[in-house]
Amino acid sequence: MRVPFVEDTGLRALQFIEELGKTALFMGGILRSLVLPPVRVRRFVNELYDIGVLSLLLVGGSGIAVGMVLGLQGYNTLVRFGAEQSLGAVVGLAVIRELGPVLTGLLVTGRAGSAMAAEIGSMVTNEQLDGLRMMAIDPMHLVVTPKMVAMTAVMPLLSAIFTCASIFGGWLVGVQLLGLDGGVYLSSLEDAVDFNDDVLGSLLKAVVFGALVGLIATFRGYHARRSAAGVSAATTSTVVVSSVAILIVDYFITALWGV
Amino acid sequence: MSDASSSEAHVVLREVSLAFGRRRVFDGLSCSFPRGAISVILGGSGAGKSTVLRLIGRLQRPDRGEIFVAGQEITRLSDRRVNEVRGRLGMMFQGGALLDSLSVFENVALPLREREHRGDVAQEVRRRLEAVGLPDAGPLLPSQLSGGMVKRVALARALVGDPEIVLCDEPFSGLDPVNVRRVEALLERLARDLGITLIVTSHHIASSRRMAEQIVFLQDGRAVVGTPAELEASPDRRIGDFFRADGEGPFTLPEGAAA
Numbered sequence: 001m002r003v004p005f006v007e008d009t010g011l012r013a014l015q016f017i018e019e020l021g022k023t024a025l026f027m028g029g030i031l032r033s034l035v036l037p038p039v040r041v042r043r044f045v046n047e048l049y050d051i052g053v054l055s056l057l058l059v060g061g062s063g064i065a066v067g068m069v070l071g072l073q074g075y076n077t078l079v080r081f082g083a084e085q086s087l088g089a090v091v092g093l094a095v096i097r098e099l100g101p102v103l104t105g106l107l108v109t110g111r112a113g114s115a116m117a118a119e120i121g122s123m124v125t126n127e128q129l130d131g132l133r134m135m136a137i138d139p140m141h142l143v144v145t146p147k148m149v150a151m152t153a154v155m156p157l158l159s160a161i162f163t164c165a166s167i168f169g170g171w172l173v174g175v176q177l178l179g180l181d182g183g184v185y186l187s188s189l190e191d192a193v194d195f196n197d198d199v200l201g202s203l204l205k206a207v208v209f210g211a212l213v214g215l216i217a218t219f220r221g222y223h224a225r226r227s228a229a230g231v232s233a234a235t236t237s238t239v240v241v242s243s244v245a246i247l248i249v250d251y252f253i254t255a256l257w258g259v
Numbered sequence: 260m261s262d263a264s265s266s267e268a269h270v271v272l273r274e275v276s277l278a279f280g281r282r283r284v285f286d287g288l289s290c291s292f293p294r295g296a297i298s299v300i301l302g303g304s305g306a307g308k309s310t311v312l313r314l315i316g317r318l319q320r321p322d323r324g325e326i327f328v329a330g331q332e333i334t335r336l337s338d339r340r341v342n343e344v345r346g347r348l349g350m351m352f353q354g355g356a357l358l359d360s361l362s363v364f365e366n367v368a369l370p371l372r373e374r375e376h377r378g379d380v381a382q383e384v385r386r387r388l389e390a391v392g393l394p395d396a397g398p399l400l401p402s403q404l405s406g407g408m409v410k411r412v413a414l415a416r417a418l419v420g421d422p423e424i425v426l427c428d429e430p431f432s433g434l435d436p437v438n439v440r441r442v443e444a445l446l447e448r449l450a451r452d453l454g455i456t457l458i459v460t461s462h463h464i465a466s467s468r469r470m471a472e473q474i475v476f477l478q479d480g481r482a483v484v485g486t487p488a489e490l491e492a493s494p495d496r497r498i499g500d501f502f503r504a505d506g507e508g509p510f511t512l513p514e515g516a517a518a
Contacts, residue, residue: 123358130318131356134349135370135420136342142373 026219033138033145040146047150051112055158062107063095063162067169070094074170075178084174088185089192091170096193096202097259100163101155102250105209108151108158109242113217116147117238120221121231129222144222148214155210156203163202201259208253209246216242268327269294269424269456270315275324276480277310284310285321286480292424292473297450297457299467301490301501302477308460309353311477312426315458316350317341329423346374349417353429355409357401357416363388364397367416374420387415391445407438411445418449424456425449431463439463443470464502476501 074090120143123129129139167189174180193199217238224234253259268291275288284307292298300308313319314326317333326333328344336344357366367384376383388394391411401409410430417425430446431439443466450457461467467474468487476483476490476498483490483498491502 126354127352127356128358130313130316131350131352131358133318134316134345135373135416136345137370137373 022223023215023219026222027215029140030145030148030215030218033141034149036141040142043142043146044150047146048154050115051108051147051150052154052158055108055111055154056161058111059104059107059158059162060165062103063100063165064169064172066099066103066162067091067095067166067171068173069169070099070166071170071173071178075174075180084180085184086188086192087170087174087180088167088187088189091174092167092189092193093198095163095166095170096198098250098254100166101159101202101205101209102246104155104159104162104206105213105246106243107162108155108210109213109217109239109246112151113213113242114235114239116151116214116217117221117224118231118235120144120147120218121224121234124222124224125226125228125231139222144218148211148218151214151217152207152210155213156206159202159206159209197259201257205250205253205259208249212245212249213242216245267293269329270458271325271327272311272314272482273325273327275314275321275326277307277314277319277321283480285324288324288477288480288482290475290482290484292456292458292475294456295450295454296472297447297459297470298473298475299471300458300460300475300477301462301464301467303501304462306477307480308477309428311475312350312428312458312460315424315426316345316348346420347423348426349420349422349424350426351410351413351417351428351430353432355401355413357409357412359401361401362397363393363399363401363404363412366401366412367397367419370416370419383419384415387419388412390418390449391415392441406433407435407441410434410438410442414442414445414449418453421453422455424458427457427459429460429462431461431466439466446470464504468502 070091071087074087074094075084078084078086078090120129123139123143129143132139132142171182171185175182175185220234220238220241221231224230270292272291273289275285276283277285288307288311300311302308310319314321315328317326317336320334324334329347331344333341333344357363358369361369364381364384367387368380371380371383384397385394388396391414393408393411393415396404396408396412401412404412414425414427414430417427427446430442434442446457446459447470449455459467459470468491471487474485474487474490476485478495478497483493483495485493487502490498493499
């Protein structure tokens with residue numbers, strides 16, 4: 001007797017296991033490409049520009065906006081307890097430990113991760129990756145790995161910029177708008193933030209998120225179906241899966257390592 | 260009509276079977292492609308013409324059967340060994356498969372640079388672009404080329420490694436009659452001058468009649484092989500109709516097709 005629910009569940013489980021296997025093989029391919037010559041410096045720099053430089057305005061602007069909101073909300077809350085002098089610490093710790101890497105990860109996923117998946121997916125559809133294979137060129141080596149490495153490298157830098165911009169945004173609201181003393185804002189920030197625990201931890205998170213977004217975007221693009229709908233699906237799933245993965249992994253990094 | 264096992268065969272497919280899901284594309288397909296000859300693969304839409312080229316380039320593995328390229332059985336080769344075989348192949352894809360981000364010059368130079376070509380890369384690229392009648396196209400991007408120019412650049416790229424076998428997937432599709440004749444003459448001249456084995460898929464009956472020394476007609480997952488004249492006179496009505504459908508001879512539409 002056929003039970004559709006059981007069949008569906010079994011099929012989904014098998015698909016999930018197959019996907020895990022494909023992801024592991026894909027990661028293996030990237031690691032293999034990393035150690036095999038030639039070193040593709042030019043492509044890596046191009047990717048750094050595409051992902052990093054072209055995201056600067058978005059990340060910087062968003063950082064300032066987030067910092068301003070945090071400054072406003074933080075001040076209004078702290079002033080009730082007479083603790084508005086701690087505004088620098090509140091804004092600083094919130095963006096350094098959590099919001100900086102997480103929001104940068106989400107922003108970069110939307111801007112560069114989706115573009116990366118769409119570009120590779122289009123290359124699949126237009127047979128460009130097959131064209132490379134026929135020239136005995138490994139697409140993992142030429143196309144995928146530089147993008148993946150650049151995403152991993154650029155995420156902590158963008159996260160640092162987002163964090164600095166947020167602290168500046170909090171300063172704008174707290175000091176320039178609401179009249180808090182600038183020295184108090186900065187000294188509370190300096191007293192509260194520990195470089196090893198907070199700043200390095202934040203950068204570690206950003207590196208993990210960068211690797212995660214890079215892996216998901218390149219994997220989804222590389223395995224896109226050969227059609228416009230396939231590219232669209234790869235792009236959408238990159239944004240959805242990367243965003244959810246960032247939030248889940250952020251919880252585990254925080255819970256396990258206290259970062 | 261000829262047998263699949265010619266002693267002069269440069270490429271041989273023997274008892275090849277392939278299915279995509281439930282759709283069986285080939286069911287014991289056997290055919291061979293003579294060394295130094297122009298062979299055209301014909302067949303209706305979905306007959307598997309492009310898939311034959313993908314099998315020869317090992318972009319696709321068969322479910323069963325053997326494929327010999329220059330005497331080497333390729334279906335079970337490692338990736339590294341396959342790349343050695345691909346070094347003897349050139350492939351012109353239907354859409355060109357040129358990398359959008361690279362200029363025409365860089366596209367044609369890519370396989371040479373990747374193989375660390377010892378000669379003058381620029382001179383070799385210029386020679387190939389001149390051979391396809393595009394000596395000044397080097398600085399252009401693929402997006403700036405017409406359909407015919409894309410095909411010719413793709414052919415130039417397929418020829419840069421001095422391949423023994425060139426696979427051309429639908430070289431005449433989407434071209435106006437003048438460009439069809441231009442590409443056709445180019446292929447014939449290159450095959451004659453360079454002595455390469457040319458395997459072309461096409462829907463273009465007139466070109467196939469003019470240039471093919473052998474036609475491989477795909478039908479029901481198998482191949483019928485012969486000269487253009489032999490196939491045109493085939494007692495199999497479907498083959499005869501395929502040739503007549505493009506001309507002015509007597510032709511009967513299949514039942515229901517005229518609705």
